[in-house]
Amino acid sequence: MNRRDFLKLTGVAAPALLLPGVFSKLHSPQTQGSQPNIIILLFDALSARNMSVYGYQRNTTPNIARFAERATVYHSHYAGGNYTIPGVASLLTGTYAWTNRALNHSGVIKRTLAEHNIFRVFGMDYQRVSFPQSVWSSFIVTQFANDLDLILPSGTFGEVDYLLSDFFAHDQNLAARALDDFVFVPNEAPASLLLGSLYKALYARESAQVSSAGYPRGIPHNVNYPLQFRLESLFEGLASFIQSLSSPYISYLHLFPPHAPYRSTERFFGTFLDGFNPPNKPHHRFADMFSNADLRDARRSYDEYIASLDWEFGRLLDALDSAGIFENSYVVLTSDHGEMFERGEKAHSTPLLFDPVVHIPLLISAPGQTSRNDIYSATSAVDLLPTFTHLAGKPTPVWCEGTLLPGLGGETDDERSLFVIEAKSNSALRPLTKATVAMRKGNHKLVYYTGYDAEDSFELYDLAEDIEELEDLYPAGPSFAQPLKEELLESLFEANKPYMK
Amino acid sequence: MSSAGPFKKLPSLEQAAQVFAVIAMIEYSWALLRFFYRLPSWLFYSSVGEIGVFFSYMIVVNLLGSVLMLAVFVFLAVLLPRAWFVERFVSRSASLTLLGMGYLIYVNRYFSSADSYPLASYTRDLTVLVIMIVLALLIDRVAFLRNLLEGFASRMVVFLYLLLPVSAIALLVVVFRNLI
DSSP states (O other), rough: OHHHHHHHHHHHHHHTSSTHHHHHHHSSSSTTOOOOOEEEETTTTTOOOGGGGGGGGGOOOOHHHHTTTSEEEEEEESSSSSHHHHHHHHHHHHHHHHHHHOOOOTOOOGGGGGGGHHHHHOOOOOEHHHHSSSSSHHHHHGGGGGGSSOOTTTTTOOOOEEOOOGGGGGGHHIIIIIIIITOOOOOOOSSSSHHHHHHHHHHHHHHHSSTTTTOTTTTBOSSSSSSOOOHHHHHHHHHHHHHHSSSSSSEEEETTTTSSSSOOGGGGGTTOSSOOOOOOOOTTTTOOOOOHHHHHHHHHHHHHHHHHHHHHHHHHHHHHHHGGGGGEEEEEESSOOEEETTTTTEETTTSSHHHHHHBEEEEEEEOOOOOOOOEEEEEEEEGGHHHHHHHTTTOTTTTTOOOOOBBTTTTOOOOOOEEEEEETTTTTOOOOSSSSEEEEEEEEEEEEEEESSOOOOEEETTTTTTTTTTOGGGGGGGGTTTHHHHHHHHHHHHGGGGOOO | OOSSSSGGTOOOOHHHHHHHHHHHHHHHHHHHHHHHHHHHHHHOOOOOOHHHHHHHHHHHHHHHHHHHHHHHHHHHHSSOOOOOGGGGHHHHHHHHHHHHHHHHHHHHHHHOOOOOOOGGGGHHHHHHHHHHHHHHHHHHSSHHHHHHHHHHHHHHHHHHHHHHHHHHHHHHHEEEEEEH
């Protein structure tokens, strides 16, 4: 932790000390209290399909595999959407994006529903902290500012931080959306010719001076916002931060890697020049036009970045282990959405909901757990809130749309339907008419595209027989398609009801 | 123009208002363009109140930018010999403003990424600054252009009757939200 991080931490922590209840919590020792700690470690844009712990051919995640040996591993876990805003909102509210309305890029949860969040459910007897390193996740997290004891600024543990909203602690959500996402956003023309240009020039100059030693592609940075960081500093800072928390606590730590740009460390640069050729999949009509060669290169960079991340995760794992954190904590590793390199589409700015972009990791290590438990039934990001409230002995809120995770209080239910929603081009204030909705039920996945073509369309895949989603069963009209279709359309209709005139 | 004591090289309030009006008109117009460019996406997920707050932050930033630029000109007036700047305060400040902000519009219109931002180069910045100063001096030597600039600046003052109250309200909104 450098001087800047220290100043930031003290700057944020000092006002937090004045909040009722926080002072006493900070002085209770880590090991006291019977309630378990919850550590949610979220890696942005980490697809389960690119992790060796889930069977990927490249050895991208040996350290996460080590963690899996003491965790419950969920093999069919789904994000709430295919990008950060709905992904984070679903996880933290236990509701789907068509309910919480966090649908758009830079969007937020419907104001009247912002009280429905995991931190409020945990209440004041837990220390509630968050580190939204991803600025998009900070748009959601700062909506819950009244229910959090501490929000670390996104630039904490970083090398370069030009976010301005940190200076507006009383109005962080709107200040971030006004200043960092609009007036001073670095990758667009600023909304202030004078100060905006000056700010961009200063940021560009400081960025050019930052050493990229150890990072052949340059040091990692937040793609749309002026934040740069090094993986090793980030994880070292994080390890110290977690150890400084006082039990019982719930911490939501949303780390930006391995989100693009994929900046692997030197150790893993070129590791996957192995000639690996993923299955060739036909171009999708709603996909971009990237060539297979482009997609192969991007996939390789992504895999190398995941391996770099995994290496640092291994160091974090060891640090937490040495500190005895695993003895009294649920440690969760998950993501907000995946990433895809197929069918002409790269990354996750897409209406598509194929598994690589929505199938995310979920591994949960319970206090003192020493053996691995594998769960294969489908689960969703909305299940985390009810599960952890249950494990902490809190009542599950009635508004929650998730269920208890199997292996942690819940039962396997193959008849359960879960949804993934993409509607970034649809107004959050209106019914969903331009959207993609995927419904997973048993082994089947039905995908509904509405508003993208002249006519709405469906795709249907059997994930038990066709994990790569190569054969669309819908045109053949199998008997089981109709009830699935009716259920999906009925669920969408119910979600749209409050917004119909 | 003030004529006594340590403030003898300060421009008059009228001159300062004319220069400020030129700066603010360009700065606020650009900001409004950006605001209306972004507005459709905000309407997808933001309330009217939230959009009003975004507008307020934007206006306050632009107010600060405009005041800062005027302060630079006032500082130059105090620093330089009277004949170099104060006596031609409006025309020289206005021509520098138009040239400088014209260049910023060009830069921000065509170079959006921070990675390739032209203003990050000291050499280029210095070159552009020298060219602008030379051009401003040349413009000032042509009576027609000088009169045109002074006339333009004096007519811009009328917009301050709108911009200043709007800025004051925006400032109140931002201060209020950050104090409560």
